[in-house]
Amino acid sequence: MNDLIRTTITSMEAAEWCGKKHTDLLRDIRRYVGQLGESKIAFTDFFKETTYVTEQNKTLPCFLVTKKGCEFIAHKMTGQKGTEFTARYINRFHEMEEGKLPCPLNPQVASSVAELGRVTERVMTKQGSPAYKIAEAFKMECEQFGIQLPADFVKAPEYEQLALSQFMQ
Structure with a gap:
């Protein structure tokens, strides 16, 4: 069995599933992080700030989103987009847990x-x-x-x- 375990998705992937621009989701996540901090709740259980390098060799901000983070985002969404996002993250995390996905995905x-x-x-x-x-x-x-x-x-x-x-x- 593969000892590498992927436990997060990127905020870019989450934004795609949400039908949002990545910059808009980053803004939302930063707001959630601030609100969690005010409530003295550890945001790192949900979101981990990091960076990625673009094809143009630029370093840009992003977040690693845990399963709890996906649940958090899903609870903020309604309608068809909320349903689609929830189904996608549930399927992805079940695939990761069952070891069906190569690591990393991309x-x-x-x-x-x-x-x-x-x-x-x-x-x-x-x-x-x-x-x-x-x-x-x-x-x-x-x-x-x-x-x-x-x-x-x-x-x-x-x-x-x-x-x-x-x-x-």
Whole structure:
């Protein structure tokens, strides 16, 4: 079985399902985040702010939307569009949970993550970074794309773990 688990969709995908412009959905999500913050409710259970790189090599804002975030958006919608959005997100998350979808969903994203990993490895290797630090960087990059790697993906050398444990006490 594939150990990679996709647990979010992008706000671009959610906007498409909603029939909204991405900028309009970003505005709505930022408003939800503000309202959740005022109520002292953790918004990261619903939305995780991140960025993506366009084909023109521009970095733009977006959100990773969790299943709870999709439910939140769905509850704000009514009529045919609300029904369609709800059906799409339910189907997508069930497919992800059942492991029926490749991870990530979009082949362009897959190649972007792979290329980003290769560039990170090349740069960090030239700088003399140890392998486990490169793995940590790659794991963080994957998480920005909503890709969850196994918990034991990064293994620090034993001497490093001992040194770190001294500072944790």
